[in-house]
Amino acid sequence: MLTKSASPKSLRWQRSNYSPLARQWEISSVTLQFIFRLLWDKILHNHSPRQRHRQAKWLVKKLLQLGPTFIKIGQSLSTRADLIPLEYIQELSQLQDQVPPFSSDQAIAVLESELGKPVYDLFQEFESTPLAAASLGQVHRAKLYSGEAVVVKIQRPGLEKIFNLDFEVINRLLRLSSHYISALKKYDLDAIHEEFFELLFQEIDYIHEGKNADRFRVNFKGYSQIRVPKIYWHYTTKKVLTLEYLPGVKVDDRAALEANGINLDRVIQLGICSYLKQLLIDGFFQSDPHPGNMAVGQGGELIFYDFGTMAEVKTFAKDQMIQTFFAVLRKDTDQVVETLVYMGLIEPLNDLSSVKRIIAFILDNFRDKPIDIKAFEQISDEVYLMFKEQPFRLPPQMTFILKSLTTLDGIARALDPQYNLLAASQPFVKSLALSNSQGNVLITLAKQAKILLKNTWQKSQTNDRLIKNIEAKIERGELQFRTRSLESERILNRINLGIKSLIYACLTGFSLLSASILMTTVYLKIAIIGFSLSGLFCLFLLRSLIKLMMQEKLDKLVTK
Secondary structure, X not given: OOOOOOOOOOOHHHOOOOOHHHHHHHHHHHHHHHHHHHHHHHHHOOOOHHHHHHHHHHHHHHHHHHOHHXXXXXXXXXXXXXXXXXXXXXXXXXXXXXXXXXXXXXXXXXXXHHHOOOHHHHOOEEOOOOXXXXXXXXXXXXXXXXXXXXXXXXXXXXHHHHHHHHHHHHHHHHHHHHHHOHHHOOXXXXXXXXXXXXXXXXXXXXXXXXXXXHHHHHHOOOOOOEEOOOEOHHHOOOOEEEEEOOOOEEOOOHHHHHHOOOOHHHHHHXXXXXXXXXXXXXXXXXXXXXXXXXXXXXXXXXXXXXXXXEEEXXXXXXHHHHHHHHHHHHOOHHHHHHHHHHHOOEXXXXXXXXXXXXXXXHHHHHOOOOOOHHXXXXXXXXXXXXXXXXXXXXXXXXXXXXXXXXXXXXXXXXXXXXXXXXXXXXXXXXXXXXXXXXXXXXXXXXXXHHHHHHHHOOHHHHHHHXXXXXXXXXXXXXXXXXXXXXXXXXXXXXXXXXXXXXXHHHHHHHHHXXXXXXXXXXXXXXHXXXXXXXXXXXXXXXXXXXXXXXXXXXXXXXXX
């Protein structure tokens, strides 16, 4: 029986008369408010868990008000417990599958409009209360007249309009940021911005999502531990998607998984291996694998739900990713740096010694265990030098690959903070090493896997390889000694920024005082110019103070 649910309060971004100017003001206002709140807490030294919870609740509330674009950002951050405080993780996690639903009347209206028939002519049963609500739509359980249990995904009204608004507003903010923050000019933010919104527009086309699901299911045909719901095309349009009902436990719900007797290591292994297959073999992967899009069945199988944000990897990129992956497993620093330079993740500077030392340190200490930021004290000077020179960059084509990998890493750490990437990927590596499949990518994979296994059994030759590497570095001139005081450089940079701030403060005060005096005379026009100059100098002063604050944070990070 169909029953109506209470109509939720309409969110501001869903209003039909929402103007671009109001949207820009709201986004800028929220950003400035959040920065001010954090700075105020820093001034008051108020960093208690209770205060962080309060700030996180405020942020989640504002993200919900800003709408789907910013909810997507929050969803990605909610999996990064190694980057942001736990209190923020707990609050942002609510964005995964607890976004407020829209009314059942609206959902049914969209359904009937898209499919052209009354709801009861289409389905034997239809639950008006949504099973789950997300930023782009909500899911209702239903039953076909043929007896199959299905879920119906219905798109939120007004999404296309708000995406168009956000595209223009964020593009304007990125251009402004790139103009005033020189460090951002080296990143192709325009291309990243366009690619991000291209995927968002694809995600609200449910026909496109259905085709992605079919392709994804074909790629995992024969893999019994990976399940993909079937699409019912007769009940699918651009705004309505009907698919097979496959219930499961949320993939990062450790307590529920343990209560159902599911092996957590097996789940992590399935997740890692399935993504390695997607990236390195298929070249077609789910770029938004947050916990709301994945579940675990009663038999321990991994269930994928959302296929709106799929991305492809070109063949040349797959070859480089394969080499990088196996170079990491072999702890081959030179190969990792070489492939990262080729892929555009590192700038080809003349001296990459600091970058190589950092990568070698990470491979030696963290390949088989979680990263401990405190351990970076051992190479603090190199970290500082790397940040100063900024050799790392992020090409648009790699943005979503890294996003999916870091999100998957966050899920794995939620299940087991001490998980081992090498152990989790072993089944994938072994299957490739024994594979006789044809094709350039598979041949490359098999060769790299065999090299890895061969190196594993030849550990006695490690010292010989180390000596040869040192000899090669001496011949190439890479082995050199640096005599420089990075601590002095840090202090000088801060003094320089402090002097600039002082100069701008004096200019601001002088122009403001002069303009105030001129206001009492007949020189009103000159006074207006003086006030304008004081406002300009004030902006320069704020910019300089922000740079000084960021420099102090960086110095504290490397000296802890």
